[in-house]
Amino acid sequence: xxxxxxxxxIWFTGLAASGKSTVAKEVENRLHALDLAVENFDAxxxxxxxxxxxxxxxxxxxxxxKRLAWMARMLSKYGVNVVVTAVSSLRRYRDRARELCPxxxxxQVICPVEVCQQRDPKGLYARAARGEVNDIAGLHQPxxxxxxxxxxxxxxxxxxxxxxxxxxxxxxxxxxxS
Amino acid sequence: xxxxxxxxxIWFTGLAASGKSTVAKEVENRLHALDLAVENFDAxxxxxxxxxxxxxxxxxxxxxxKRLAWMARMLSKYGVNVVVTAVSSLRRYRDRARELCPxxxxxQVICPVEVCQQRDPKGLYARAARGEVNDIAGLHQPxxxxxxxxxxxxxxxxxxxxxxxxxxxxxxxxxxxS
Numbered sequence: 641x642x643x644x645x646x647x648x649x650i651w652f653t654g655l656a657a658s659g660k661s662t663v664a665k666e667v668e669n670r671l672h673a674l675d676l677a678v679e680n681f682d683a684x685x686x687x688x689x690x691x692x693x694x695x696x697x698x699x700x701x702x703x704x705x706k707r708l709a710w711m712a713r714m715l716s717k718y719g720v721n722v723v724v725t726a727v728s729s730l731r732r733y734r735d736r737a738r739e740l741c742p743x744x745x746x747x748q749v750i751c752p753v754e755v756c757q758q759r760d761p762k763g764l765y766a767r768a769a770r771g772e773v774n775d776i777a778g779l780h781q782p783x784x785x786x787x788x789x790x791x792x793x794x795x796x797x798x799x800x801x802x803x804x805x806x807x808x809x810x811x812x813x814x815x816x817x818s
Numbered sequence: 819x820x821x822x823x824x825x826x827x828i829w830f831t832g833l834a835a836s837g838k839s840t841v842a843k844e845v846e847n848r849l850h851a852l853d854l855a856v857e858n859f860d861a862x863x864x865x866x867x868x869x870x871x872x873x874x875x876x877x878x879x880x881x882x883x884k885r886l887a888w889m890a891r892m893l894s895k896y897g898v899n900v901v902v903t904a905v906s907s908l909r910r911y912r913d914r915a916r917e918l919c920p921x922x923x924x925x926q927v928i929c930p931v932e933v934c935q936q937r938d939p940k941g942l943y944a945r946a947a948r949g950e951v952n953d954i955a956g957l958h959q960p961x962x963x964x965x966x967x968x969x970x971x972x973x974x975x976x977x978x979x980x981x982x983x984x985x986x987x988x989x990x991x992x993x994x995x996s
Contacts, residue, residue: 644855677822677896690885691869707868711889718855718898 647677647716648816649741650807652725653734653786654749655778656764657756659795659803660725663749666804668723674817676721681708683726696775701729709737716741729777731784743816747807748789753778755796790814825855825894826994827919828985830903831912831964832927833956834942835934837973837981838903841927844982846901852995854899859886861904874953879907887915894919907955909962921994925985926967931956933974968992 650667652660661682671678687694687704694700705728712722728734738744756778757765767773768780777783786792791810793803811817828845830838839860849856865872865882872878883906890900906912916922934956935943945951946958955961964970969988971981989995 679892689888691881703869710867711892714857714889715893715896718857718893718896720896 644717644719646742647719647721648743648745648811649712649716649722649724649737650745650747650811651712651728651734651737652723652747652749653728653789654795655751655753655756655783656727656776657759657761658749658751659759659793659800660727660747660749662800663747663793663795663803663807664723664725666800667807670804670808671721671723671817676817677719678721678723679715681712681722681724681726683708683724683728686711698730698781701727702733705733706736709733709740712737713740716743727777727783729781729783731786734786745790745807745811745814745816746786746788747791747793748786749793749795750785751795822895822897824920825897825899826921826923826989827890827894827900827902827915828923828925828989829890829906829912829915830901830925830927831906831967832973833929833931833934833961834905834954835937835939836927836929837937837971837978838905838925838927840978841925841971841973841981841985842901842903844978845985848982848986849899849901849995854995855897856899856901857893859890859900859902859904861886861902861906864889876908876959879905880911883911884914887911887918890915891918894921905955905961907959907961909964912964923968923985923989923992923994924964924966925969925971926964927971927973928963929973 652664654660668678668680708724708726712724715722734746768776774780791807830842832838846856846858886902890902893900912924946954952958969985
């Protein structure tokens with residue numbers, strides 16, 4: 641097992657409610673259908689499990705994305721593919737993950753914040769509108785779009801299937817699903 | 819890869835400087851020699867990488883051992899064997915790991931605290947003697963020995979090789995290294 645090919649890390653970044661998790665789930669299903677090992681790291685779930693009191697300061701975001709990258713690298717070493725969904729608002733958070741993981745794809749999910757606010761499945765933007773939270777990336781804190789993402793998904797213009805197609809196609813083109 | 823047999827999680831618990839890491843490293847080498855995939859989680863290293871500011875309160879220890887157990891389980895799902903070294907001072911920290919990991923061995927490392935204080939490779943007990951730290955398990959905080967550990971190692975009476983022999987023998991007896 642030592643010289644196993646590393647797994648692919650697919651890192652979805654984008655605003656809250658931009659559609660990251662929905663597309664990531666579909667990509668996960670397709671990898672499973674290819675009989676590949678795949679683990680799904682949702683930043684919110686990892687927070688809930690590992691550090692419920694971490695918060696959303698820049699230091700906390702930095703720590704959480706570092707943790708995700710570190711865990712993704714560890715799993716990928718053993719040939720497991722990893723799908724990560726994380727707002728990961730600053731470019732350096734994603735660049736650090738890219739440096740750690742030998743097979744890495746950044747998927748930039750783009751969706752106008754107005755559309756995200758309408759979707760708002762977790763009620764996050766509603767809480768912001770009531771003044772209960774003031775640390776949302778793209779609203780109160782900066783969100784830096786990627787300049788060199790392997791895949792860009794405009795989720796308000798694509799179906800989930802179309803979006804997943806683009807991710808899978810790029811992974812194949814790059815030789816990561818051999 | 820989906821129906822792979824889970825990896826074995828070998829959890830070393832014991833006082834600081836009791837010899838956990840030294841024996842764990844030897845066990846790791848032996849697993850490698852069998853051409854098995856193995857990852858070594860040292861609680862201190864994981865802290866340094868993932869949460870340098872976590873501290874050593876009971877809540878922090880709880881969080882760190884939970885994280886270790888969670889990561890060990892995740893890797894073991896994919897057939898990777900995991901060697902964990904953590905003071906993990908309370909029984910419930912180790913019991914939680916045992917519940918999470920289908921193939922689990924607890925290795926209770928026992929060494930009189932006076933011997934640990936003499937070894938003191940990290941200078942921890944020296945700092946305690948100078949009054950700089952006051953949160954050491956077995957000295958200032960409780961340390962609960964296991965009641966049902968698969969292996970008990972009295973490291974002041976065993977060589978590293980003898981200790982590793984006992985761990986490997988038990989793993990084989992339990993059918994975990996098939």
